[in-house]
Amino acid sequence: MSDQRAARRPPSGAGAAGGAVLALALLAGCTPAAPSDTGFPDVQKMLDQRAQAVRKRDAAGFLASVDPQATGYRDQQKRVLGNLAAVPLTDWHYDLLSTGAFPLPNGGTGERLAAKVRLSYRLKGYDTAPVSAVQYLTLKERDGRWRISSDTDGEAAGKTGTRQLWDQGPVRLVRGRHSLVLGGAGEAARLHDLADRVDAAVPAVSAAWKGPWSRKVIVEAPDTVGRMAQLLGSGEPSGYAGIAAVTTGEAGASAKAPADRVIVNPDAYEELNDMGRKVVLTHETTHVATRTVTTAATPLWLSEGLADWVAYRGTKRKAAVAAPELSRAVATGAPPVRLPTDEDFGFTSGADRLAKAYEGGWLACRMIADKWGEAKLIAFYREAGRTGAPAGSAGAPMEAQRAAATGAPATGGRAAANGKGQPARADRMDRAMRTQLGVGLAEFTRQWRAYVKGQLR
Structure with missing residues (x-):
């Protein structure tokens, strides 16, 4: 039973000069099945x-x-x-x-x-x-x-x-105030830097996301992208090329679920500048904080948009700088006509489509915070998660869904992954919006389209 969260391109100025692709995948597991009677x-x-x-x-x-x-x-x-x-x-x-x-x-x-x-x-x-x-x-x-x-x-x-870090070589630990970073024995400086950045991200997330969460983040820092793929149970490292980090965890679970793991791709992460690294780790930490209220009903534009909204909160970055792909689309007379779908977040959807999906989700959450207030944004996120079953209720095993991280759409095992689940999900989102924001999905989309054009002109 599982769910997946996918990838994004960093905005201009946040990443390296070449513009590395970032990603977050939330792989939500379920309670392990009991051992079978094997007769041995x-x-x-x-x-x-x-x-x-x-x-x-x-x-x-x-x-x-x-x-x-x-x-x-x-x-x-x-x-x-x-x-x-x-x-x-x-x-x-x-x-x-x-x-x-x-x-x-x-x-x-x-x-x-x-x-x-x-x-x-x-x-x-x-x-x-x-x-x-x-x-x-x-x-x-x-x-x-x-x-x-x-x-x-x-x-x-x-x-x-699935390999573990200790299968790959000696493991060094760095403990921060809010972080535990595990990586190679010869990488002390990199591990300390990750711990410092996560320690800064946790209070930033807590300032935006009110409510209880562990305020602890485990980071795994393999030394190659191939080893990153091994940690995720995939034999295809090419599927993670350019992906700066992947977060695994059990969405929609109680606080007694295992701690999430943020797994860092050393190649893509190292290409980011200081702002890009801050955005990535704050984004990932937001997913850790919101995991218990994120369910199959939570659309990716909302979960990824909220994570980016928290990551950019307080940075005073202009919308046109943080959303370059949508800015170009607006400038050429091709603004978005609908909110991003889960399929738009697929790793192989194409860099432009992927970037527009993340930027569109971020602007939707930014609009809610601007028009209705930050408290309403958080309340809406919680309401959206309450309208559906826990993530992964569609019944696909976690192992099967991990393949999606190397090319399949980002919806994983969620009911919304097929067309049959989309209308009911839209109805639930409509109810959540009316409850918390006082507008339905159609009106919200109309306002979002106008907001995008107004912010990016």
Whole structure:
């Protein structure tokens, strides 16, 4: 069950000279399914012992779960446990979900299993519920015991699973007042800078978004875009080219859901200037703050527009500077005729369409704040989220929706992703607008079109 939030181009002056594309994707999960009855209790017992060894930092116990003849994998797993040394774990366990999860490569002797396993863990002081990630493991029976011999055999069938930072190399932690930043061991300056920027973003978001939220942000800073893709469970790093950051989390969930992760693309982020970095991290932090009231009913123009409105709030940037694509459209006599759709936010919608979608959403939220006041904007956002079921209620699994981050439209598993859901959703938005703003969707759209032209002339 999942939802996706997609990409934008930074306005002139906020990004690098070339104009890198920014993005935010909110991947909303659901409560993990219970482990299935796989008929292999000895495998689950081995996984339980492996998890206990991680919690106790017991290298011998951890390596006891690894096939001694899989020397390359064994060496890699030894490094993984060392990479976890600085990570403040408060929980770690595995569940065997299924066997026969992928075709096993030819060769080898003895009994083998292609296992789908769920890793669940929590970071102390940040996660109030476990974060889950799927792994695809090859298990080998040797001397009457099941052991793990590989975690890459499923890749040929597209079963990549989700890597973690500690799978990629040593992990360094930087703790800020409101932030926890995890990244490579040799990147102290970059991690401290991210922590400082998030620490500044949290009070800025809290000043605009009234109400309870954790005021804590976890940032993961991989050292390549390829490793960023691995953290998101995707084998296609090209899908994230130019995307400065992606936020994962459980939208529409209670405050006891796992903490969101802001995952930074080192290539695109480094191309941004100081203003661009501030905008990106404030935007991402806004999504963290609003996660519990963002549902399947919340259109992307509203969730992304609010995040940009918060990010630009107090900067005194002129609309024409912050919305260059719509400014050009207005100047050439082609102003927008409708509010942005969720499909407009797709990663492959094209840079111009994507930029116009973000700029249009931002101007819609800016208009509400100007005409009705900031309190009404926040009240409308909450009302819009209350009119629908929790995000992801359409029923698609999180794994399937992650593919959308590499090319599919940004609607993910939401009911609005197909045409059948659009009229009912528009009716709910109309009611939310009438309740909080006193105008219906048609009148709001008319006023927004006039506002866009007036602000961008």
